[in-house]
Amino acid sequence: MNTHVPRFEPVAQQNLDWLGTEPIPASAYYDPAWFELERQAVFRRSWLQIGHVCELPEPGSFVRREIEVAHASILIVRGKDLRIRAFHNVCTHRGTQLVAEEAGRQSSFSCPYHRWTFSGEGELVGAPDFEQFHVTKADCALPAIAVDICAGMIFISFAEHPPVLREWLGDLAERLEALPIAKATTFTEYVYEIDANWKLTYDNFQENYHLRFIHPRSSGGGTGPDNPFGYPARYGFHGPHRTQTIWVNSEAPLPSTATQVAFGTAMQRLAAQGVTATEDGRDYFALFPNFFLFGSPAQHFSHMVMPINATRSRGVFRLYWIGEDSSASERFAREHLMALTRDVHSEDRGVIEAGQRGLSSGALRHIHFQTQEVLCRHLYNEVEAAVRAYQAETAAGIT
Amino acid sequence: MSAQLPKGFAALEPFAERWAGATAAERADLRAAHAIAERDAFAAACAPLLAQGLARLDQTPLAEQDEAEQRLMRLLLTYAHVSLAAVQGPDEAMHARLRTDMRITRTPADV
Ligand code: FES
Ligand SMILES: [Fe+2]
Secondary structure (H helix, E strand, O other), X not given: OOOOOOOOOOOOHHHOHHHOOOOEEHHHHOOHHHHHHHHHHHHOOXXXXXEEHHHOOOOXXXXXXEEHHHOEEEEEEEOOOOOXXXXXXXXXXXXXXXXXXXXXXXXXXXXXXXXXXXXXXXXXXXXXOHHHOOOOXXXXXXXXXXXXXXXXXXXXXXXXXXXXXXXXXXXXXXXHHOOHHHHOOEEEEEEEEEOOOHHHHXXXXXXXXXXXXXXXXXXXXXXXXXXXXXXXXXXXXXXXXXXXXXXXXXXXXXXXXXXXXXXXXXXXXXXXXXXXXXXXXXXXXXXXXXXXXXXXXXXXXXXXXXXXXXXEEEEEEXXXXXXXXXXXXXXXXXXXXXXXXXXXXXXXXXXXXXXXXHXXXXXXXXXXXXXXXXXXXXXXXXXXXXXXXXXXXXXXOOO | OOOOOOOOOHHHHHHOOOOOOOOHHHHHHHOOOOOHHHHHXXXXXXXXXXXXXXXXXXXXXXXXXXXXXXXXXXXXXXXXXXXXXXXXXXXXXXXXXXXXXXXXXXXXXXX
16 A cells, blocks of 8 residues: 655766766855956856746836946836837936836836936936937937847847847747746745855755755755755756756655645636646756746745845845735735745855855865765856857957 | 624734734844744644634735734734744744844745
8 A cells, every 4th residue: 555655866976977977166256356257258148047027017008127246227128019028227318327226017117317308118208308409219218238038037148130039049938928927917036245256156956955954944845864965856958948846755744834825825816817836846956047936836035136246145035926816815825935946045154255255365276076065067068158159259359 | 892803813913013014024033023922822822723814814905904914914924924933942032033134025926
C-alpha cells in the first residue's frame, strides 16, 4: 500500500561539465569598471522585465519606472489606440523630466517648465508660442524605446535594434504564456534596497545550498531526509535564461492552520478560475539578466533585481493574482500567502549584505560555485560572454 | 464598552482597538509592535475563530461590509501575519528586524 517515492538524486556534475568548474573572479561582484561594462553590454542591450499589462488597464494609464542602470526614467503609457509604448520621461524642449507621479491616468503629459504638452502616443500636441521655435512639432515627439509584451509582462530594451522579444525568450515564451501571470489582473508587491551587487543578490535566489541555514524555520518543505539541502530536481538552460524545478518534501506538514486555510482557499479559487497546476508549477524561470518568475499558481511570485550601482541594488517582489479579492476568505489567503513569501525573502535579503562587505574588501581574488550552484555559474558565464562580445565590438570599432 | 465586532466574536473584542491594521503594511508591522504576551494572546484568541470568522464574513460582499465586519476582517488579516510569529519561535525578534527592510507597497486589499 506504500506508494514508492524514488530516492532523491541530485543532478550529476557530468551533465553540467559544459558550464565549466573554474573559480569566478570576485571583482565581478564589486568593481565599478566591470559594472560599467555590464551596464553597456548587458543592461543597455537586453530585454528588461519592467511591469505588467494590468498596470495599464485603460487608454492614458501610465507608469513611471526609474532605470538607474541606464541612467533613465521611463514612461510606459497605453495610448488611445490601446497600444503600449515606452518613452524617455524627458521633455524634448530642454530635457526636463515630464512626470513626477509613479503611476496614474491622463490623456496628455505637460512639462512643468514651459508647458509643452505631449499626447499618450508621445507626440508634441501643444507648445506655447511655438512659432518662435525653429523646429517642427513632428520632430519633437518624446524619444521612444523598444517595448514588447509576453505573458502579460512588459519588457523594455534600450537597444536600438533589439531582437524580437519572443526570439529572445526562445522556447520559454510559450511556457510563460501558459502561466497564471498571463491572465493576472492585480498583484501584491514588496520592495527592498540592498547594499549588494545585483548578481550577488540574484544568485541567492538561484541556489538552494543556503536553505537549511538561512530558512531553518520558514521553509520546512524545501528540505527532507533524502535531500537535506533541498537541491533542485532538474535544471534547464535556454540560451541566456535558465530554469530549475524545485524539489518538495511532500511529507512536510504545512506550518499552521492559517497556512492550511490560505492554501485551501487559493487552490479552490484557482480551480474555479480554471487554473490548474501545470508541469511548470514547480519551476523557477530565471530570465536574463535580472528577473525571476516562480510557476506555482498559489504563490505565483516574480522578483526583479535592478542594479543601482556596482554594490547597490533594488529588488521588487510581486505575487500575481487573477481577479480582485472575491471574498473575505480570498483576501485572507492572499495576505497570508504574501506574508509567507515575505518572511522567506526577508531572511534572504538579510544575509546578502554580509557577503558584499566581504567581497568589497578585496580580500578574495576568486569565489567558488559547487555543482548545485550551477545556475549562478551560468549567469556569470552569460554576463561574461556579453561583456567579451561588447569589448570585441568596441575594439573593432563596431559600436 | 459597546461591541465593536459582529455577534459571536466577543473573544476578540479586547483586541479590536489595537490589532485591526488598516493596510497590509500596518498589519505586517503589528506582528512586532506590541508585547510578546499580548501578541500571543491575540494569536490564541484568533486561532479557534479563524474558520468561523471567515465563514461569517464570506456571507457579505467585501464592498458591503459594515464597520463591525470590516474590523473583524482587519483583525483576521493581521492574524494572517501574526500567526507566523509562532513559526519563527525564538527567532521572531531577530526576524522582525529583517522584515522591516521588505516594504509592502501594494496589495489588492489596499487598492
Ligand atoms: S523644458 Fe519642457 S517645456 Fe521647456
Ligand atoms: Fe533563500
